Amino acid sequence: MAKMRSRGTGLPTLAEVAAKAGVSPITASRALRAVPSVDPDLVERVRKAAKLLGYVPNPAARTLASARSRSVMVLIPALTNQLFIEMFEMIEQVLSARGFEALMGHYHYDQAEEERLIRNYLAYQPCGILVTGFGQSEVSARLLADCGLPRIHMMELAETADVASVGFSQEAAGAAVARHLIERGRRHFAFFGAQLDRRLLQRRDGFQRALVEAGFPPALEIMTPEPSSIALGAAQFSALRQTDPGIDAIFFCNDDLAFGASFEALRQGVRVPETIAFVGFNDLPGADQILPRLTSVRTPRAEIGRCAALRLLALIEGEKPADTRLDLGFELIVRDSS
Amino acid sequence: MAKMRSRGTGLPTLAEVAAKAGVSPITASRALRAVPSVDPDLVERVRKAAKLLGYVPNPAARTLASARSRSVMVLIPALTNQLFIEMFEMIEQVLSARGFEALMGHYHYDQAEEERLIRNYLAYQPCGILVTGFGQSEVSARLLADCGLPRIHMMELAETADVASVGFSQEAAGAAVARHLIERGRRHFAFFGAQLDRRLLQRRDGFQRALVEAGFPPALEIMTPEPSSIALGAAQFSALRQTDPGIDAIFFCNDDLAFGASFEALRQGVRVPETIAFVGFNDLPGADQILPRLTSVRTPRAEIGRCAALRLLALIEGEKPADTRLDLGFELIVRDSS
DNA sequence: CTGAAAGCGCTTACAG
DNA sequence: CTGAAAGCGCTTACAG
Incomplete structure (x- = not known):
């Protein structure tokens, strides 16, 4: 019973959900993560218990146990350009629809700040990375490569085929x-x-x-x-x-x-x-x-965000990258000033 | 030795830092958190070892163990209004200077979205909350009150004295x-x-x-x-x-x-x-x-962000709230259109 | 001022 | 299809 108390914050734990549903914590865990092997009846019972208790999984525990979070690191040069906001909002929308979330960071177009951000965010054990362009410092580039996480570069198109990019020329x-x-x-x-x-x-x-x-x-x-x-x-x-x-x-x-x-x-x-x-x-x-x-x-920034997020999720879920380079083009809108 | 391997991501662990510095993990932990009781020499050694290894604390482990993160939940109505970006950038600056970080969420001016956000972010066990205004749903308001976390409302001024606010009329x-x-x-x-x-x-x-x-x-x-x-x-x-x-x-x-x-x-x-x-x-x-x-x-949005963050940090660190209401005023800038 | 023990709330193998 | 055991990397009491 000692293991059954709520967590420090007062939020219910998986153990409580499991007890209420009459199953073991592992089964409850699997049911909530939609692991296919679980009996549909049990899944139902666990889901009901979770809803009843207002259970929200503790991301810290989850990340610690699995050495992987549901967070995607998203790096953006600046928040003061509406361009990147539009791209980011689309990324967020795609991610959250699939149960992931964005760990967004911006760096005032500064390489050193970007580097610090990467180092910090890597500690959060994200499951993938979305970065803007290819202007990272050498150290940043190495950090990104060495962590081995799925990654897509946005806005710019890669010059080589060994790295995935979504953007335009x-x-x-x-x-x-x-x-x-x-x-x-x-x-x-x-x-x-x-x-x-x-x-x-x-x-x-x-x-x-x-x-x-x-x-x-x-x-x-x-x-x-x-x-x-x-x-x-x-x-x-x-x-x-x-x-x-x-x-x-x-x-x-x-x-x-x-x-x-x-x-x-x-x-x-x-x-x-x-x-x-x-x-x-x-x-x-x-x-x-x-x-x-x-x-x-x-410039197709929203579409870039959407496609980049979708492709990243595919990589995270183990799919083979089809094209590593996606050119979304641009459109010259001629109005009165020219 | 089994406990000495790096974590899944390849990042160094506290145990490795401790071993390199020749102290116990607990001492290393205290040294890095600047707990005052540690021998300055040991602190020095631990710091050096950490830097050498490129150690970054695992926030998931930290949060899980302490039931409290260094993240402040920051709720903003929308990213598409430069107003809130300016406020948020200032909040970030104040927080990061003190070793905290912002867990930012936006909700398209939608109460239901805000409620979902609060519920999700509470699971991250933030150490404090910065919200925009007082237009939350009843459920949101209850969630915010019940968690018992230090909290400051921004932009609007509170009508009662039992809740802290920084803004203008x-x-x-x-x-x-x-x-x-x-x-x-x-x-x-x-x-x-x-x-x-x-x-x-x-x-x-x-x-x-x-x-x-x-x-x-x-x-x-x-x-x-x-x-x-x-x-x-x-x-x-x-x-x-x-x-x-x-x-x-x-x-x-x-x-x-x-x-x-x-x-x-x-x-x-x-x-x-x-x-x-x-x-x-x-x-x-x-x-x-x-x-x-x-x-x-x-409107003094940057200043609101700065003061709100500063006051929140004071609350987090256990200080008594002086004024619960801070009116930063506004300024009518008369130009040619009127 | 320092450390050994226990535990945070989950998930990952490993059995059955 | 389900579960008991172990462990993720830290910190919190509790001793000394």
Whole structure:
């Protein structure tokens, strides 16, 4: 009987559920985990007892005993970009529908913070890993590889086939923007970048390459490592108008920069797209409302989250990975600004 | 020796650290937790051994043994509102600096989802709870009360003294907006609401009360339970211009609605503030950049997160709560739109 | 100031 | 299909 008391928190234990159902704790455990070998009648009885007592399994005990949790480590560069929130919400939805949960961490686009996070979260013995891109430090990369956990990289596409990825080609997206602006008759290009993460640089590379291939000189680059923001976009655009008034097309690495520039253009009376064309990136909420409505590249972040989570679950459940690389593409949404 | 092998994950265990330092596991445990009674030399040795092995405590084992984790349950209505992200990031910062971590959950402003979340997270045996506001279901409220964990409510101020809260008076904020618009000579008021959560209704109540007290009829209410968004603000404003062109001042429950209305006003050529004044809420990024620059109520969400986390840690560490109610106020930022 | 014993609430083999 | 035994990696009393 001593083993029958509730746990410290007052929550009921598996032993109590088992006693109420008249079975052994192991059978109760199996019944609740839907292990197939259990008599359906017993399963029913155990489930009823669990519900009656309001039983919730103790994840600490479960993790300790099995050396594996039902948590998936999800690493995201920042919470301040709605992009990643949309991806994460989808991940959560897929995971929770299958009885898993997300152990989410963000690292302000900082490799050292990411490394610390990985080390900490590994101690929670997650059953799988979802990471953003391939910009990890060497130490992080080693930690991820050595733990041997199923893992999928999101947003970027892997260059080699030995690692699974779900995303789209950032370079191709950059190139598509260049081609669009060229088709629209633009001749003097600028690229606005902030944060300067890996994927942004890939977009820039694609943009520049396509320009050069079409016979244009490379675009003027206005870059800063500080985080992207509306105010920054306004400031960058204002500066550009002073120094390079001849620019007639700008590709912004993120919509918020484009929003800021749009406001500044309105204030200064610079006509968009007549004088200068704007193309943003991500198609964030508001791109379709701002003046002028913003041309932008719609990125499939929710779908990336969904597919990555689904594929990870398949790996966790021992399935063979079919394709290791899933390209979900992107879509150029042409509106009034270009 | 059998007890000395690494754990399933390959991570080193406390026993290994203890062996390397030449002490018992209990002493190693105490040394790493900075229990004061341990010989400084031993602490040093244990720390060195831990660092050498790259030891990270197993949280599952720790939680199971102590019936208490170092996790704080943090409940947030939604991740899609930057407001809560800013509050949460501050909470995280305070917690992690003191060796705690956030177990964050969000519930799409849905009471049932919040209840499920509470039930699940309680199983993780958190050491404290940070919740947003007081709009929980009865069941949720009981779960929170019965677990007996230290708890602080954020954003809203409690009505009774038996529960701790850190926030500001939503009603007072609404009233301040009303008084400002009246001072500016406005006469025909509307209130735009979405989501219709508790705090929004409090702001509305404060707004309406102040209008009535000043001798005006109550404001026209344009309300919808759907989530707040830029597109919604544009649509609501467009509709209002059809039905009630005489309105000369709008208080928006959130800046994104105001942003959408600002775009629509530009499109329709409705002059702000000449024809109609706009006041937003929260002073989100972009409010100072949009055309016209938006008057808004700046809410101290980061400071709320910081103070709430700090006070919770004090409670966790057994301190007596000084004030149970901390009013951090708000600030009306008057810009060009009113 | 340090340690041996017991136990947290589960699950993993191993029997039957 | 079901169960008794052992153990996951820590910490909590309890001794000394």
